[in-house]
Amino acid sequence: MAAMIYPHDSCGVSGATSVFLKVDSDGSAVLYSGLSDVGQGSKTALSQLAAEILGIPMDKITFIAGDTHTTPYDEGTGASRTTFFCGHCVKEACEKARTQLFEAAGRMLGVPSPEKFYIQDGVIYLKTFPECHVSVAEAAHASERIYGHPILASATFSSFSTPADPETGHALMFERHTFGTQIAEVDVDIDTGEIDVLKLAAVHSCGTVINPNLVEGQIYGGVHMGLGQALMEEMLEREDGSVVSNTFSEYHILTAADMPGVMLSGMVERPVEDGPFGAGGMSEGAPSPTAPAVGNAVADALGIRFTSLPLTPERILTALKAKQSSQRS
Amino acid sequence: MLIHFHVNGKACAVDAAPDEKLLDTLREKLQITSVKRGCENGDCGACTVLLDGRPVASCIFLTVKARNHSIQTIEAFGEPGHLHPLQEKFRAHGAFQCGFCAPGVTLSAISLLNQNPTPTEEEVRRAISGNLCRCSGYVQIVEAIMDYVEERRAAREEL
Ligand code: FES
Numbered sequence: 001m002a003a004m005i006y007p008h009d010s011c012g013v014s015g016a017t018s019v020f021l022k023v024d025s026d027g028s029a030v031l032y033s034g035l036s037d038v039g040q041g042s043k044t045a046l047s048q049l050a051a052e053i054l055g056i057p058m059d060k061i062t063f064i065a066g067d068t069h070t071t072p073y074d075e076g077t078g079a080s081r082t083t084f085f086c087g088h089c090v091k092e093a094c095e096k097a098r099t100q101l102f103e104a105a106g107r108m109l110g111v112p113s114p115e116k117f118y119i120q121d122g123v124i125y126l127k128t129f130p131e132c133h134v135s136v137a138e139a140a141h142a143s144e145r146i147y148g149h150p151i152l153a154s155a156t157f158s159s160f161s162t163p164a165d166p167e168t169g170h171a172l173m174f175e176r177h178t179f180g181t182q183i184a185e186v187d188v189d190i191d192t193g194e195i196d197v198l199k200l201a202a203v204h205s206c207g208t209v210i211n212p213n214l215v216e217g218q219i220y221g222g223v224h225m226g227l228g229q230a231l232m233e234e235m236l237e238r239e240d241g242s243v244v245s246n247t248f249s250e251y252h253i254l255t256a257a258d259m260p261g262v263m264l265s266g267m268v269e270r271p272v273e274d275g276p277f278g279a280g281g282m283s284e285g286a287p288s289p290t291a292p293a294v295g296n297a298v299a300d301a302l303g304i305r306f307t308s309l310p311l312t313p314e315r316i317l318t319a320l321k322a323k324q325s326s327q328r329s
Numbered sequence: 330m331l332i333h334f335h336v337n338g339k340a341c342a343v344d345a346a347p348d349e350k351l352l353d354t355l356r357e358k359l360q361i362t363s364v365k366r367g368c369e370n371g372d373c374g375a376c377t378v379l380l381d382g383r384p385v386a387s388c389i390f391l392t393v394k395a396r397n398h399s400i401q402t403i404e405a406f407g408e409p410g411h412l413h414p415l416q417e418k419f420r421a422h423g424a425f426q427c428g429f430c431a432p433g434v435t436l437s438a439i440s441l442l443n444q445n446p447t448p449t450e451e452e453v454r455r456a457i458s459g460n461l462c463r464c465s466g467y468v469q470i471v472e473a474i475m476d477y478v479e480e481r482r483a484a485r486e487e488l
């Protein structure tokens with residue numbers, strides 16, 4: 001078993017993220033963000049957030065990401081920061097745009113108090129008298145064409161931390177963390193040195209979960225990387241620095257057949273402060289405790305503590321032999 | 330050399346050099362870019378195509394050897410808007426992330442299911458073990474395939 005704590009964003013920098021948003025007169029919205037979605041599903045999760053706040057369906061939202069020519073500054077997609085930072089900005093920008101929509105609706109309906117409205121399924125209703133309503137498209141249209149106020153919003157969120165003091169090693173950290181614990185059950189073949197990870201359970205707390213399917217995918221993919229580190233992935237170099245393991249014939253990653261027979265995941269929804277609706281990031285946290293959990297399980301099985309990875313059959317057999325000969329002498 | 334073969338059911342003739350790889354012919358001459366260029370070493374499976382129904386790594390397969398054979402890429406089974414039911418399962422389970430491995434995994438799985446419509450989970454894992462995936466840990470991929478297998482089994486039993 002092993003547990004981990006992982007910070008959102010890195011230490012010693014002020015990681016800023018910003019987002020632009022416009023709502024068009026057909027009731028659709030476009031978000032511009034510097035995040036990079038390489039398959040983890042950030043655009044999906046953050047479009048869900050926007051749909052929730054703007055009260056419009058997901059298919060009315062276009063998410064333009066990753067093009068630094070058209071999108072505002074983002075420190076980068078890394079350090080589990082996208083859902084947390086971009087999500088925070090998306091939420092704030094959508095709330096600002098929603099207020100503008102309520103203001104337009106208020107002018108159309110003669111109720112000049114934005115707080116008296118709510119939004120649902122593309123329609124803006126007066127709380128006390130829902131029969132009184134206009135669509136998001138109508139409000140956006142009136143706002144830009146009649147009142148001269150196109151619906152536009154932006155938001156920025158930055159972390160705060162200081163570089164480590166060279167004397168004391170102390171730093172002011174950005175204290176927004178994710179947590180995780182993993183348990184591995186292993187079988188070690190003492191004749192061949194091979195390790196079979198029979199079961200692996202990974203439970204992570206990444207705040208409020210926006211999209212469980214995506215979070216599970218992040219956990220499983222992360223565990224796959226962690227198991228690779230634990231068991232087989234190794235960059236071997238020659239003296240001159242050239243790489244020996246430069247193809248997948250030498251640099252092994254786990255295939256579908258190598259994955260644990262039983263693979264469980266779980267999520268603990270403990271809200272993260274400043275996260276959008278309490279959501280946090282789910283990335284590096286997943287692979288982090290995997291190799292330690294496997295290493296602890298192997299130590300439990302063999303009574304040997306390994307301090308280098310991966311735990312290849314060769315390393316296991318060498319350690320077993322050393323243990324036997326030290327017991328004999 | 331003029332090589333005749335079938336690609337996704339259509340007769341094709343391409344002028345191929347003797348050392349030309351099928352991957353290059355498909356991507357560069359026939360513009361079928363769903364066949365991914367990964368390791369080009371026969372290790373990753375991103376370039377998988379079906380040759381007479383069996384998966385081969387097109388990056389280490391000579392085009393001349395495909396003469397008079399039938400090649401299938403993922404387009405033979407599903408297109409945007411008309412997905413193969415297995416692709417629908419992948420979507421429902423959120424099986425893929427970056428998707429680079431997806432065409433190869435899907436073809437390997439389809440080939441297995443054509444030979445054995447009721448594989449065990451272990452057989453599924455073995456069948457797709459030539460397709461490396463860096464993102465998913467294969468968990469939701471395998472779940473989706475097994476879900477498809479179970480649904481088909483139930484449908485057959487109802488008949
Ligand atoms: S590109 Fe053919 S196996 Fe990797």
Ligand code: FES
Pocket residue numbers: 039424425426427428429430431461462463464465
């Ligand atoms: S989904 Fe990215 S490699 Fe498989």
